[in-house]
Amino acid sequence: MIAFLRHPLLKQFSAFSSILAAGKLVQLAAMPVLTRLFSPDDFGEYTTFVAVLSLCAIVGNLKFEQAIPLPRSHRASEALLRLSIEISTGFLVLLALTLSVTPNVFGNSPLGSGLLWLACVFVLAFQNLRFVLMRHGAYVPIGVAQGAQTSVQTGAQLAFGSLGTIVPGGLLVGDALGRMTGAVFLALRLRALGYGANLFHLSFVRAFFRHRRQAGWAWRRYLRASLTHTAALLVDALPTLILPFYVIALYGKGTNGLFAFAYAMVFALSGPVFAPLGQMVYGTLAAKKAKEQRIGPILRKILGISATLLLLPLGVVMVWGPDLYALVFGEAWRVAGTFAVITSLAIYGQLLTAPLMDVLRIVHKTHWQFMINALRLGLVLGVMGVGALESWPFTRFLYGFTGAIVLAQTFAVLQILRVTRSV
Numbered sequence: 001m002i003a004f005l006r007h008p009l010l011k012q013f014s015a016f017s018s019i020l021a022a023g024k025l026v027q028l029a030a031m032p033v034l035t036r037l038f039s040p041d042d043f044g045e046y047t048t049f050v051a052v053l054s055l056c057a058i059v060g061n062l063k064f065e066q067a068i069p070l071p072r073s074h075r076a077s078e079a080l081l082r083l084s085i086e087i088s089t090g091f092l093v094l095l096a097l098t099l100s101v102t103p104n105v106f107g108n109s110p111l112g113s114g115l116l117w118l119a120c121v122f123v124l125a126f127q128n129l130r131f132v133l134m135r136h137g138a139y140v141p142i143g144v145a146q147g148a149q150t151s152v153q154t155g156a157q158l159a160f161g162s163l164g165t166i167v168p169g170g171l172l173v174g175d176a177l178g179r180m181t182g183a184v185f186l187a188l189r190l191r192a193l194g195y196g197a198n199l200f201h202l203s204f205v206r207a208f209f210r211h212r213r214q215a216g217w218a219w220r221r222y223l224r225a226s227l228t229h230t231a232a233l234l235v236d237a238l239p240t241l242i243l244p245f246y247v248i249a250l251y252g253k254g255t256n257g258l259f260a261f262a263y264a265m266v267f268a269l270s271g272p273v274f275a276p277l278g279q280m281v282y283g284t285l286a287a288k289k290a291k292e293q294r295i296g297p298i299l300r301k302i303l304g305i306s307a308t309l310l311l312l313p314l315g316v317v318m319v320w321g322p323d324l325y326a327l328v329f330g331e332a333w334r335v336a337g338t339f340a341v342i343t344s345l346a347i348y349g350q351l352l353t354a355p356l357m358d359v360l361r362i363v364h365k366t367h368w369q370f371m372i373n374a375l376r377l378g379l380v381l382g383v384m385g386v387g388a389l390e391s392w393p394f395t396r397f398l399y400g401f402t403g404a405i406v407l408a409q410t411f412a413v414l415q416i417l418r419v420t421r422s423v
Contacts, residue, residue, distance in 0.1 A: 022147055024268055030154045031265065035329040037161030038171060040257030044248065046171040047260035049116060051241045056095065056120045058233045061088040061127065067222045068131040070362070077135055080222065081128060088124040095120060112169060115176045122179035129186035138189070145185040153178025228370060236357075236373035239380040246384055251394050259394075261333065262325070262340035266347050269313040296421055299359060303352070303413075310351055318344045339398060346402040349409030356416045365419050372415060376408035 038046075064084040071077050099113040126145070133142050156177045160170030247256040317324070317340050325337030360369045383400040386392070392400070 024150065026151045027154045028265075028268055030158055031268075032328050032330070033158060034154075034161060034171075035261070035333055037158070040254045040261070040332075042171060042257070043261045044244065044253045044257035045169075046175070047256065047264075048244045048248075049112065049119075049172050049175070051244055052116060053119055053123060054237055055234075055241050056091075056116075057123045057127065058237055059230060060091045060095075060120065060124045061085075062226045063230045063233065064222060064226050065128045065131045067226065068128075069135040077132070081132055084128050088128065092117070092121060092124070112172060115169070115172045119176040119179050122176070122183040125183040126179065126186060129183065129190055132190060133186065141186070141189045145182045145189070148185055149178045149182030151178075152181040228367060232357075232370035232373050235370060235377050238377055242381075242384070246388075247394075250388060255394055258333065258336040259339050259398075261329075262336040263343060263347070265325075265336075266314065266317055266340050266344060267351075269317065270310055270347070270351055295359070295362070299356070300417065303356065303417075307352055310348060314344050314348050317341065338395070342395065342398040343402055346405035346409075349406050349413075353409045353412045353416070357412065359416060360419065363419065368415060368419060372408065372412045375411060376405065379404035379408055 061084045064080055064087060068077050068080045068084070071080070096117055099117055102113070126149075130142055130145075133139070153174050155174075157171050157174030160173055163170070244256055244260065247259060317337075321341035321344075322334050322337035325340065326334035329336070357369050357372070380401065383397070383404050387397040387400060
């Protein structure tokens with residue numbers, strides 16, 4: 001027991017989670033004010049913004065950045081980073097062209113499309129830089145960057161919310177500023193580690209048409225796995241992307257805002273446990289796999305630890321949800337507490353399996369990730385279809401949605417444990 005408490009990984013986890021917890025506490029402390037500055041409709045619009053941004057984050061670099069910690073050679077890792085940056089650049093050009101010819105879907109903010117593009121720039125940069133730091137085992141700077149991102153994001157949203165209609169779409173503007181802060185912090189940290197500006201030169205055309213030796217090697221070595229992983233994540237994200245539009249169409253913007261807020265708060269309460277676990281699990285297991293060490297035993301230990309730690313924040317929501325939301329955020333948000341209670345079990349399974357799903361990439365079993373996510377998507381779409389045809393009330397739809405998620409995540413855990421038994 002004493003040896004476990006002295007383990008370097010536990011020390012890093014403690015520092016990492018403490019930093020993230022500080023940022024989340026700032027966010028949670030501000031929520032009672034934000035719920036009085038912004039309406040459920042505003043939060044519903046913000047949810048749509050985040051959902052579209054999440055989709056862009058999945059396809060923006062074809063997930064090549066997740067291969068950065070895997071090679072033994074630092075030169076190969078740098079080639080993957082360059083290639084990921086180049087792919088991100090091409091995607092951002094296509095996104096800018098697409099947004100220039102499509103109407104703004106964020107009605108309360110006339111700058112919504114521009115903010116979406118800007119936030120996508122910083123999200124893709126953050127992803128690329130984060131995995132470089134993971135390769136070096138520098139988890140604390142990642143935690144500091146995420147804590148700073150959350151703090152700036154929350155502070156800006158409070159400031160813009162207090163200005164009222166002077167700054168329309170204050171939630172969106174604050175989100176973009178927070179993401180910029182996180183990306184800039186990681187870039188400065190990488191420069192301190194010796195990654196000069198020459199590493200980030202953009203040679204998009206050469207990478208795709210002249211196939212430089214290193215970029216060409218990285219492209220050939222990881223293309224199939226990256227495309228499979230991207231497809232799996234895309235299938236996984238589709239329910240999250242479709243859900244806000246589905247709820248708005250059948251139940252209205254207000255209901256979507258209440259549901260989105262309930263979901264977000266449960267994630268915020270679990271963030272100090274979930275975020276460091278997810279990032280450290282991937283980095284640690286990837287390093288062990290690169291050294292040809294077994295990852296199955298430590299994976300099962302991490303699963304047990306995370307399952308125990310996540311019970312506390314989610315248990316609080318499940319027991320005191322409606323009263324807790326009404327007391328903290330105002331009586332108008334009591335219904336959101338009811339929604340949080342219903343979906344807590346689904347969120348528990350989602351948080352538990354999310355870092356484990358990345359393990360399938362490490363052991364080159366990404367096809368299983370795609371199949372698990374396809375099962376989840378099929379179940380969720382089935383519930384949506386039945387709910388629309390039968391005109392279910394929203395609470396009944398949530399029970400069906402939760403059941404579908406729990407069933408898919410249970411299958412995922414069992415399959416991942418089976419696949420990693422011999423590795």
